[in-house]
Amino acid sequence: MAASTNLREAQKNNYVAAMEPSAAKARVEIDEFLDDNAMTNLFLLALAEMQKEDPKKRQADGTEDWWTFYSLSELWNEIPNGSNPKGSKGDGYCAHGSFVFPTWHRVYILMFEQALANKMHDIAERYDEADDKEIYLNAAERFRMPYWDPFVPRNRVNRDSAARAVDEEIWGLPKILIAEAVYVKYPKKKWDQGRYKTARSPGTAGDANYYGDSSLKDDTKTGLVLKIQRNGQSISSKLFNLLSPYSDNKNVSTRTWESFASHTRPGGGKHDTSISLESWHDSIHGLVGKGSFRGHMGDPAIAGFDPIFWLHHCNIDRLLAIYQALYPDKWVSKAGGTSPTSALYPFRKDADHYWTSDDVRDWTRLGYAVPGDKRLDADGRQKVEAYLDENYHWAATQYFPPESVTKHWPRDLSHSVALYGDDAKSVDQPVQQFEALSHGSKLVTRTLKVASAEIPEPVDETQKIIFKDISKKTKIYPEGSLIPDSENKAMRTWNAQVKVQKFAFNGSFSVHLFIGHIKLDQPERYMTKKNEVGYSYIFASPQSAPCANCASQRSQGFIYEDAIPLSAALTKYLVSYTDEDGPEKETRTLQSFEPEHVVPFLKKNLNWVLTDSASGLIDDEERIRASGLEIAVWDRLYDLPTQEARMGRYHPATLHAEATEGQLGGLASA
Numbered sequence: 294m295a296a297s298t299n300l301r302e303a304q305k306n307n308y309v310a311a312m313e314p315s316a317a318k319a320r321v322e323i324d325e326f327l328d329d330n331a332m333t334n335l336f337l338l339a340l341a342e343m344q345k346e347d348p349k350k351r352q353a354d355g356t357e358d359w360w361t362f363y364s365l366s367e368l369w370n371e372i373p374n375g376s377n378p379k380g381s382k383g384d385g386y387c388a389h390g391s392f393v394f395p396t397w398h399r400v401y402i403l404m405f406e407q408a409l410a411n412k413m414h415d416i417a418e419r420y421d422e423a424d425d426k427e428i429y430l431n432a433a434e435r436f437r438m439p440y441w442d443p444f445v446p447r448n449r450v451n452r453d454s455a456a457r458a459v460d461e462e463i464w465g466l467p468k469i470l471i472a473e474a475v476y477v478k479y480p481k482k483k484w485d486q487g488r489y490k491t492a493r494s495p496g497t498a499g500d501a502n503y504y505g506d507s508s509l510k511d512d513t514k515t516g517l518v519l520k521i522q523r524n525g526q527s528i529s530s531k532l533f534n535l536l537s538p539y540s541d542n543k544n545v546s547t548r549t550w551e552s553f554a555s556h557t558r559p560g561g562g563k564h565d566t567s568i569s570l571e572s573w574h575d576s577i578h579g580l581v582g583k584g585s586f587r588g589h590m591g592d593p594a595i596a597g598f599d600p601i602f603w604l605h606h607c608n609i610d611r612l613l614a615i616y617q618a619l620y621p622d623k624w625v626s627k628a629g630g631t632s633p634t635s636a637l638y639p640f641r642k643d644a645d646h647y648w649t650s651d652d653v654r655d656w657t658r659l660g661y662a663v664p665g666d667k668r669l670d671a672d673g674r675q676k677v678e679a680y681l682d683e684n685y686h687w688a689a690t691q692y693f694p695p696e697s698v699t700k701h702w703p704r705d706l707s708h709s710v711a712l713y714g715d716d717a718k719s720v721d722q723p724v725q726q727f728e729a730l731s732h733g734s735k736l737v738t739r740t741l742k743v744a745s746a747e748i749p750e751p752v753d754e755t756q757k758i759i760f761k762d763i764s765k766k767t768k769i770y771p772e773g774s775l776i777p778d779s780e781n782k783a784m785r786t787w788n789a790q791v792k793v794q795k796f797a798f799n800g801s802f803s804v805h806l807f808i809g810h811i812k813l814d815q816p817e818r819y820m821t822k823k824n825e826v827g828y829s830y831i832f833a834s835p836q837s838a839p840c841a842n843c844a845s846q847r848s849q850g851f852i853y854e855d856a857i858p859l860s861a862a863l864t865k866y867l868v869s870y871t872d873e874d875g876p877e878k879e880t881r882t883l884q885s886f887e888p889e890h891v892v893p894f895l896k897k898n899l900n901w902v903l904t905d906s907a908s909g910l911i912d913d914e915e916r917i918r919a920s921g922l923e924i925a926v927w928d929r930l931y932d933l934p935t936q937e938a939r940m941g942r943y944h945p946a947t948l949h950a951e952a953t954e955g956q957l958g959g960l961a962s963a
């Protein structure tokens with residue numbers, strides 16, 4: 294098997310090698326990944342073996358082995374084999390806050406995927422029965438790293454025809470991430486159970502419940518599940534905002550690589566309400582890692598030790614690939630001390646070359662595929678836009694997902710041996726991934742199987758229906774949310790921009806926005822409060838961390854920027870909002886989304902508070918002032934989706950300084 298031989302040889306020399314491209318081998322969502330029992334079994338065994346390896350393990354030449362789980366998880370800090378290309382040991386390779394954040398992590402995921410693939414091949418070779426060995430060697434060969442999409446439907450909910458808003462119960466965690474035990478089949482053994490624990494959304498210090506804060510759960514859901522459900526609309530809105538087109542008043546695109554890639558700017562900042570990939574990435578770190586004490590994912594120094602980190606970053610790489618399909622002309626520029634040919638230390642391609650951003654620009658050469666045609670023709674881009682509109686816009690508008698989504702989500706996991714062992718419906722043969730994907734979520738279009746630009750593809754009947762009904766989408770927007778006299782073609786969206794010094798509080802912290810009263814004695818519950826509009830999680834290392842990049846940014850006073858969508862929350866306060874599941878009816882006083890109504894409403898009702906990574910209240914006014922905290926409200930016109938522009942289009946933003954004046958961190962009226 295040439296692919297495994299090449300990966301093994303590269304690893305022996307400490308080189309990062311890309312997986313070979315194949316139409317049948319694609320990165321898929323973790324619940325889709327479970328369709329393949331043999332591959333899932335090897336994946337779990339390989340992950341467990343890597344976690345058990347001695348952190349001080351040595352390679353054949355006596356140097357430390359940087360392919361162990363421990364070494365890979367702290368790679369941002371230092372390369373353990375002593376050959377440090379950037380200088381003294383301990384300077385680290387942190388790419389946070391830089392314009393190569395997406396591309397550095399793309400190679401990082403390749404490296405982890407390579408280590409897992411090699412370990413899976415090693416385990417497959419240990420099966421002694423001929424049939425088993427062939428099954429598992431084939432499974433290892435088709436492996437690609439799965440990703441975790443936090444906001445695909447995980448639960449079926451009854452749709453009340455009288456209700457407009459989506460039921461938050463539709464969201465949840467993949468079962469494989471919260472199962473206290475999983476079934477695995479070791480070589481030469483029968484199926485068995487294994488238990489592995491990680492601190493996620495942790496409860497009080499010493500609490501044995503590692504799967505969610507015990508103070509935030511009832512009989513049906515953990516604190517983390519509840520946090521995902523309460524924040525589903527806000528973070529899904531952020532995702533749609535992240536990938537949407539932006540233009541000036543002449544419809545010329547204003548989307549830049551810099552505004553997409555990074556959350557930080559030295560000096561003044563970008564004065565914008567667009568979301569960056571890095572700030573969206575940070576939100577998920579906070580969602581998973583923050584609790585009554587600091588969890589793994591909430592701290593840059595230890596985040597990689599939670600396996601969910603790798604699934605999360607695989608999803609971040611997927612979003613980068615989708616961005617590339619949408620904006621093929623946008624890429625790493627010569628800004629912020631980086632360039633597309635800058636070495637991405639410490640990742641070596643061979644003895645003489647390091648990986649660069651340009652090396653990973655063509656994702657089709659890296660062994661996985663994303664929606665759209667490799668040729669990125671106009672039809673291919675429209676398919677990507679249709680996919681994003683179909684799969685994420687429903688959450689941003691508080692509507693139920695379309696049937697094309699609910700037909701495939703949530704997945705039927707009853708056949709998963711990892712979850713159900715002998716009780717699984719089908720355990721004898723692994724599901725062929727290629728076939729499973731053809732009936733899956735349509736997240737992946739296998740790059741080597743797409744039609745050429747010259748040969749038009751058959752029209753998908755479901756797409757016909759979507760296009761035919763596109764004009765009806767205006768009905769999902771309640772009265773008062775659309776622009777008057779726009780013929781139902783545009784709406785005014787509202788966002789709060791958050792600006793603050795990234796290292797102001799010596800580690801990670803959050804800014805939480807609320808409409809209405811904040812209970813200051815319950816900071817550990819802020820992410821589950823129904824009147825929380827959203828949050829920004831500033832993912833930052835403490836001063837003690839051995840990170841030269843962090844120290845440099847700290848000395849420059851780097852400003853962290855993010856935007857929190859307000860529109861979905863404001864919808865519930867419209868006079869026209871009639872759903873029973875919403876704020877008290879006497880608080881629904883908003884007449885429309887026009888500034889003369891929204892600005893005084895927010896001035897009266899918008900509040901915010903800061904907490905540290907262990908949910909401790911940050912209430913020292915002097916420190917908050919010194920942090921440069923600035924909360925600003927902006928509105929931005931949004932053209933609703935059409936057949937030609939499936940994601941719609943955002944226009945330039947308008948600042949409303951008066952909406953936050955008078956509060957600590959608000960803008961002055963001047």
